[in-house]
Amino acid sequence: MTANSKPKLQFDRFAWFWRAPALIWQSAFFLAPLALVFAMSFWVVKSYRLTPDFVLKNWDRMLTRDYFWTAYLYTFEVSLLVAVLASVIAFPAAHYLAFKASPTVRRWGIFFLVTPFFTSYLVRIYSWKIILSNEGVINVMLGRLGLGPFELLNNMTGAVIGYLTLCLPLTIIIQTFALSNVDRSLIGAAQNLGCSALRTTFKVTIPAARIGLILAATFAFILTFGDYVSPSYLGGGSPPTMSILIVDQTKSGNNWPRASVVAVTMVVTLITVLFAALFAAYGRPGKAQ
């Protein structure tokens, strides 16, 4: 082949033309900023100027404060809650799309689930803010029935509604693909042997789709853990989440090193959760698919 007839060690301009762009761009604008966040957590602010250094002061300052750990635990717990909620809410819908819906319905379903992913999350949260307010549609309608008004904003209810808006579409998509790939003959066999529909779902379908279901929950966790908009605009910012701490330290506190400490803690947590999830999905030895 002509392409391979050149001596191997010669610089292959064609190959590098296609290989280099991602390497250069992501090194400069992705890896470097991330490395900087890590490095900055050891820097100091001297008379309003960021100065490279190697001190543990920022870490010490943050990790010994109660509000940091309160924020950390709250963020972790609410992300876990949303991962479970989103998975449970999504499952019947994904099951329906994967097994019961006609191909046309499934295609439209997936279309409606992919679309929110590319349309403004910010705008959707604004819309919820109005709907959920005391004068909003829900409380007005409940008021006509003589109920309420219910406090749906500036608390965890509001934040969770926002998180679900963010996570549900992706959760349903991943679950639908996972369920679509389950071998139908397994399900047929279980039912032929007299297994009830519910029992088949829990004993056959869910174990067979385990990897996708775990991944779906993991993505819900990751999205929730890093989100700033729902906790601040629907949740009212109290208790603060890790993301709110970062914004406070950056925007009003102007203390980038401390914001970096929070950011590094988040990244480490997310990587740990991701590996734990991958281990749970793939790594259990001795269990057949």
Next chain:
Amino acid sequence: MSRGIAWQGVWTVLVFAFILTPIASLVFFSFNADRFPSLPWGGFSLEWYRAIFADDTVRAGFWRSIQVSAFVAVVATFIGFATAYTDYRYNFRGKMPYLAIAALPPTVPVLILGLGMLSFFSMVNLVGTLRAVMFGHVVICAPFAMALIRMRLADMSPDIEPAAWNLGASRWATMWRVTIPWCLPSIIASLAITAAVSFDEFMIAWFVSGLEETLPVRILALLQGQVSPRINAIGSLVFFISITLAAIGQLFASRKESTA
């Protein structure tokens, strides 16, 4: 059995209603004459649309967002294509970490990317410029472009390019005459999808744009103030633009064998 299908169908409809409610309500109340976007209905009005078209900060933000997403769409699609082609055609040492770097950015919370880019761009004096927003958006958009184009390349037989080379075509000519035409639907899809992602992105933009507010950053600022149907009107416009781009993208991405 059929009862099982019925409740799952109802549940699915409810879940979709939950996902689509904020969008429907947003658009619906953008035409409401009342000052507060809620029931009872105060009559049909285009007042809020008129108000935002007359607002200079909104117009400026809109124009900046258009510039940013046009730049991002082209550059991210080029990088995405180059990476997808590299993955399709070559095996080399370090390919795994290479692909990891190329694919990972969307898994890092944008807030953390925003913080990193803010400090990085401030060192090279780019904070407060539109270029900083553009550079940052390309980082998160290129992986989407790569994924879309890679899926299309997966359907191209690996023997087609060597066939052209054996017939005497140079690798550049083969790329231009064979590979790119084959990928064209996914390239168009990628231009639309990356433009949509960039047009909606507010976190990186909020951190690095300074006073050069893009439209979503403008919306973020408005969100911190009073509720106003003007935000419904801007939101509806933003929504229609991104849904159009997303729909174009999906239309082209799902096209099969149309250029063969």
